[in-house]
Amino acid sequence: MPDNPLIDLDRYSKSSKVLRVTAYVLRFITNCRNSNNKVAGPPITEEIDFAKLKLINCIQREVFSAEIKALLGKKAIPHWPKLRNLDPFLDDKGLLRIRGRLEFFNLNYDTKHPVIIPKGQFAKLLIRSQHRFLKHAGVDTVISSLRSNFWIIVMRRLAKTVIKECLSCCWHDSKPCSQPVAPLPKERVRSSPPFDVTGLDYADYPSKKCCVLLFTSGVVRAVHLELTESLSLPDCLLAIRFVARRSLPSVKYSDNAKTCNCYV
Structure with missing residues (x-):
């Protein structure tokens, strides 16, 4: 894998846009290699899925390069105690996943073995996208929804940060302006029939x-x-x-x- 990242994630605020841009970049590479059979038009679902796979693969190999090298050599993971406790493994697509204890449970593969996402800009984009998709849900709801596909390192801390930075949530949760209440007129408080x-x-x-x-x-x-x-x-x-x-x-x-x- 190249040392430079595939996409500069700091330039984007939505994960959907990052995946579309990544899909266009990968299409450009494919069209350059196959000039006789070029693809045009907006990205299709297969291209978006491949872009997500390629982007996650690049991010994992950038952050967990030593761990992936150890797993490929069938050796113990050298550091990252949190990652070691997750009992990670590499699937057939080269993604780092959690082995977990739900191997024989009646769930889909992504839920039983969620993809490990390191903390960073891409993790924030995923959390922000899920937060908006769930109509600005709270921290626990966003975490529960994301863990059906991804296991983000320190997800709760990142989710709190993302939701705290959400302008819509800030407007909704802000306290109204409270004007000091004036005293009641003396006729209202004095004893009278x-x-x-x-x-x-x-x-x-x-x-x-x-x-x-x-x-x-x-x-x-x-x-x-x-x-x-x-x-x-x-x-x-x-x-x-x-x-x-x-x-x-x-x-x-x-x-x-x-x-x-x-x-x-």
């Missing part, structure tokens, strides 16, 4: 052809309702007869409605 501080407003029911004038006490939150036939001034004055039962308030609150202003 019910309806001594009163607010009133209309509730309109057009389908029933009637209205309700609502009186609420500003201190004890008591409510008094008066049924009216309309929003007119005479009907409002008739509804204000509630003072005969609740006594005349000393403080009245209302909106700017003309009918209610007559009372205030």
Whole structure:
């Protein structure tokens, strides 16, 4: 394998774009070798899969060169204790996979033996792509979904970093601007009889052809309702007869409605 990487991963923010670019690079190499049978058009699924295989192979041989050389020579892995604990092996395509304990379980090959991905830019791209595919899911959901195909070294740490850098998640999880709450008016907190501080407003029911004038006490939150036939001034004055039962308030609150202003 060449010492230089196949693709500069730091230039991309999506794994899908990296795979398409890799597929075009590999197609260019193939067309140069077979000038009589050139391939054109967008990459097909087989080209994308081959690009993923080639890219992972390059990344593994760049990071785990000593381990792969030891496995090819049927020797013990020299270092990387975390990788040694995974009991890795090379499959028929040259990819480094986990042997695991699910050899005889009824699962597909990728789930039983996920591909080992070293920590780095490609691992972040995979996590970011899966995070977006799962509609900005959390860390545990992203890890569980990715481990059906890949075993990324220190995946949880990378997943936390990627999700923390996600702008959509930052906007969604951000706290709203909290304006300091002003103190209540003195009329609302001083001791007074019910309806001594009163607010009133209309509730309109057009389908029933009637209205309700609502009186609420500003201190004890008591409510008094008066049924009216309309929003007119005479009907409002008739509804204000509630003072005969609740006594005349000393403080009245209302909106700017003309009918209610007559009372205030």
